Amino acid sequence: MSPVIPADAPRATNVTAVMAAFAPYRRVLARPGAVAFSAAGLLARMPMSMASIGIVLLVQGATGNYRTAGFAAASYTLAEAVLAILQARLIDRHGQGRVLAVAGPIFGIALGLMIWAAVTHRPLGWVYALAAMGGATLPSIGSSVRARWTHLLAGSADLSTAFALEAVVDEIVFMVGPIVVTVLASVWTPAAGLATAVVACVLGTLLFAAQRETEPPVHPHHADAVRPPMPWRVVGPLGVVSLGLGVLFGATEVATVAFSAEHHHRALAGLVLAAWSIGSMLSGVVVGTLHWRAKPATRVRWGSFAMALGAVPLIFANSLPMAAAFLFVAGWGIAPTMVSSISLVQSAVPPARLTEGMALLSMGIIGGVAPGAALAGVIVDDVGAATAYWLPVAAGATAVLAAQLLPRGVPRREARRG
Numbered sequence: 001m002s003p004v005i006p007a008d009a010p011r012a013t014n015v016t017a018v019m020a021a022f023a024p025y026r027r028v029l030a031r032p033g034a035v036a037f038s039a040a041g042l043l044a045r046m047p048m049s050m051a052s053i054g055i056v057l058l059v060q061g062a063t064g065n066y067r068t069a070g071f072a073a074a075s076y077t078l079a080e081a082v083l084a085i086l087q088a089r090l091i092d093r094h095g096q097g098r099v100l101a102v103a104g105p106i107f108g109i110a111l112g113l114m115i116w117a118a119v120t121h122r123p124l125g126w127v128y129a130l131a132a133m134g135g136a137t138l139p140s141i142g143s144s145v146r147a148r149w150t151h152l153l154a155g156s157a158d159l160s161t162a163f164a165l166e167a168v169v170d171e172i173v174f175m176v177g178p179i180v181v182t183v184l185a186s187v188w189t190p191a192a193g194l195a196t197a198v199v200a201c202v203l204g205t206l207l208f209a210a211q212r213e214t215e216p217p218v219h220p221h222h223a224d225a226v227r228p229p230m231p232w233r234v235v236g237p238l239g240v241v242s243l244g245l246g247v248l249f250g251a252t253e254v255a256t257v258a259f260s261a262e263h264h265h266r267a268l269a270g271l272v273l274a275a276w277s278i279g280s281m282l283s284g285v286v287v288g289t290l291h292w293r294a295k296p297a298t299r300v301r302w303g304s305f306a307m308a309l310g311a312v313p314l315i316f317a318n319s320l321p322m323a324a325a326f327l328f329v330a331g332w333g334i335a336p337t338m339v340s341s342i343s344l345v346q347s348a349v350p351p352a353r354l355t356e357g358m359a360l361l362s363m364g365i366i367g368g369v370a371p372g373a374a375l376a377g378v379i380v381d382d383v384g385a386a387t388a389y390w391l392p393v394a395a396g397a398t399a400v401l402a403a404q405l406l407p408r409g410v411p412r413r414e415a416r417r418g
Helices: 009-021 023-029 034-044 047-063 066-094 096-119 124-137 141-152 159-187 190-209 232-262 266-288 296-316 320-331 334-348 351-383 390-403
Strands: none
Touching: 023 034, 023 159, 034 141, 034 159, 034 190, 047 066, 047 096, 047 124, 047 159, 047 190, 066 096, 066 124, 066 141, 066 351, 096 124, 096 141, 096 190, 141 159, 141 190, 141 334, 141 351, 159 190, 159 266, 159 334, 232 266, 232 296, 232 320, 232 334, 232 351, 232 390, 266 320, 266 334, 296 320, 296 334, 296 390, 334 351, 351 390
């Protein structure tokens, strides 16, 4: 007699399979304090996607000049890139709680005063200086969150899942942030979007800094002590990879905005770019469910190749739906490359300099976005948006070449011996 199979058996099997696939996420979030510091980190990272565009909207609204607004945003971004490493070193030496609890309020005061200076039409020098102070003191939350996961999951195979989770959080920030800041600036006042980003950052940073139970141990620096060396054979090529990715990001955003304008739908540029973020977010979710056999350096090589290859079809886009579809596919290479890069830093950089090592990756990306956007703008003005899409391809190819310089078989935390 044949066994009776319940009608809902296939559905139950599918649900079980999905739950099993997401088990790694449940494990990492079940760690004491994990949900709390990751959620605080999400809130504190909102300026990543809101501050620059918020500054542009604020200053342009106050002055009527996009060039002035661009200089203010550049002051913020350049100061962030230059001083991110210094803040990371302070965090490694004095602890996340102590440094971030100071950086967050100073950041809030600096940009709060910048909003006041712009709205009350103070001399532009004040606006630029206060924007730079804000960028210089932007809390290094992304690096700190990942360093905290490294401490919490030391020796666990789920660490890659935690990094993938944070890559997904980054994509959520980049999808939600620009929409919030532009809507608030449009329906309320140009200052509202930037002010919201500032409040979210300060509140999230203070909540994050207050969670001392999951904070990594401090590595104080003594005058007579020898600092563990940075493994530049790993970090150097990764920095170039990050720089290439930054140029790719900045150039793609500008080219897509211009492409949308050429097709008479500039207002839809945000939605087209959202397809890119959605692709990256989905790939990050998938990456977090997998346990990799390939070493992080190998995954960086393949990830950068996928990103470069994914940018090629954009050259042939001839409509907004086609560009959105191509960007969605291209986005699938972002999160795996970022997760692999962070995993490689975590495995090679000594604990006493881990936050600094991760900040170097962030600095590379930040340092590449501005020139990528500027160069893409020049190409758009001279020959059009379609040609500007060649720049992301070239930037991706640069990242691929730099990834080939990563040493094979890097010993784990080789720099500890220093």
